[in-house]
Amino acid sequence: MDKLPFTRPSIDEETIQRVVAVLRSGWLASGPRVLEFEAALSAYVGGRPVRAMTSATAGLEIALRVAGVGPGDEVITPALSWCATANVVLRIGARPVFVDVDLDTRNLLLDQVEAAIGPRTRALLPVHFSGLPVDQDRLYGIARSHGLRVVEDAAHAIGSAWRGKKIGSFGDLVCFSFHPNKNITTGEGGAIVTNTVEEAALVEQHRFNGVVKPAPGEFDVLFPGMKANLSDISAAIGLGQLPKLEGFNQRRRELVARYFERWKVAPPLRLPAHGDAGHSWHMFAPLLPLESLTITRQEFIERMAARGISVGVHYPAIHLLSVYRDLGWREGQFPNAERIGRETVTLPLFPAMQDVDVDRVVEAANAVIAETRRVAVAS
Numbered sequence: 001m002d003k004l005p006f007t008r009p010s011i012d013e014e015t016i017q018r019v020v021a022v023l024r025s026g027w028l029a030s031g032p033r034v035l036e037f038e039a040a041l042s043a044y045v046g047g048r049p050v051r052a053m054t055s056a057t058a059g060l061e062i063a064l065r066v067a068g069v070g071p072g073d074e075v076i077t078p079a080l081s082w083c084a085t086a087n088v089v090l091r092i093g094a095r096p097v098f099v100d101v102d103l104d105t106r107n108l109l110l111d112q113v114e115a116a117i118g119p120r121t122r123a124l125l126p127v128h129f130s131g132l133p134v135d136q137d138r139l140y141g142i143a144r145s146h147g148l149r150v151v152e153d154a155a156h157a158i159g160s161a162w163r164g165k166k167i168g169s170f171g172d173l174v175c176f177s178f179h180p181n182k183n184i185t186t187g188e189g190g191a192i193v194t195n196t197v198e199e200a201a202l203v204e205q206h207r208f209n210g211v212v213k214p215a216p217g218e219f220d221v222l223f224p225g226m227k228a229n230l231s232d233i234s235a236a237i238g239l240g241q242l243p244k245l246e247g248f249n250q251r252r253r254e255l256v257a258r259y260f261e262r263w264k265v266a267p268p269l270r271l272p273a274h275g276d277a278g279h280s281w282h283m284f285a286p287l288l289p290l291e292s293l294t295i296t297r298q299e300f301i302e303r304m305a306a307r308g309i310s311v312g313v314h315y316p317a318i319h320l321l322s323v324y325r326d327l328g329w330r331e332g333q334f335p336n337a338e339r340i341g342r343e344t345v346t347l348p349l350f351p352a353m354q355d356v357d358v359d360r361v362v363e364a365a366n367a368v369i370a371e372t373r374r375v376a377v378a379s
């Protein structure tokens with residue numbers, strides 16, 4: 001039987017032809033396709049200005065700079081995310097201040113956010129984990145009452161909605177990722193949704209060497225910017241993907257509904273929070289009951305691989321990575337993030353998956369857990 005990956009992009013023939021057309025056009029760098037992709041993204045988020053770039057990592061760094069965050073400032077962010085979320089804070093000379101996440105939604109705990117705000121806090125950097133939106137009313141309420149900027153890490157959340165409003169269509173600065181694992185891809189890529197055309201112009205400077213052209217024929221550099229502009233090759237992929245996004249996310253929701261249905265009674269793993277129709281299900285990542293198993297997570301992954309199913313890990317707790325330990329963060333500070341970091345397994349979920357693939361995964365996981373369950377010993 002074919003090996004089932006845990007994720008795989010869906011690229012159709014029409015998209016391949018769009019890329020071929022760019023290659024034939026002679027213009028491969030940022031050009032007409034990038035402008036077209038940005039316009040399409042902007043329309044998708046209700047007309048707010050959008051600028052594309054080479055990754056969400058670059059986007060988050062630029063968004064923090066545009067928000068005026070710099071050396072000595074603090075940024076509040078969850079202890080559970082992809083490492084880039086916190087790395088960008090360090091890269092601009094600011095300090096990430098971690099808070100714990102909810103065990104089931106994996107989203108940051110807003111009570112802890114409020115408690116973590118101090119005189120140096122400049123911005124909040126929430127993550128809509130696996131595409132489940134953070135409580136935006138409360139998050140922005142906190143930001144407003146403390147005069148803080150918000151940079152949303154929406155790498156998982158294109159197509160997600162909060163109370164019927166798309167993520168990115170409201171709020172402050174919102175960053176999407178188009179890495180091949182995400183809900184739509186450009187190969188590699190990302191975008192920032194901004195508030196104003198002035199802010200979008202600042203993003204353009206940051207993503208292209210700090211260059212400005214005040215008038216025709218004039219050229220200047222205001223600061224040493226990054227080189228993070230998207231290519232027309234990538235934008236062509238994005239133009240093929242964006243019209244498919246709603247369908248992709250609908251299929252993700254159907255597949256997840258099947259996982260929940262198959263594990264309706266006494267699931268052998270701890271399932272993530274169900275959310276509502278605004279959940280875009282970037283991934284489906286239950287927690288393994290490691291305490292009651294005789295195997296490690298790595299052994300679980302190997303036993304699933306032996307059954308033809310690949311399983312991922314998203315993510316280890318950020319504060320326990322060496323670079324953050326070196327800054328003083330320790331075990332025991334964020335018990336939920338640490339437990340998720342130890343027990344989480346990402347099961348296959350991508351739009352081209354069949355219903356029977358879900359059944360295969362469920363049966364394999366059930367079997368591996370059943371054959372490795374610790375036998376209770378009477379004392």
Ligand SMILES: *Cc1c(COP(=O)(O)O)cnc(C)c1O
Nearest residue numbers: 055056057082084155177178179
């Ligand atoms: C993928 C991801 C990023 C980074 O996206 P890139 O486009 O790969 O740079 C940031 N945050 C989260 C939560 C992610 O999953």
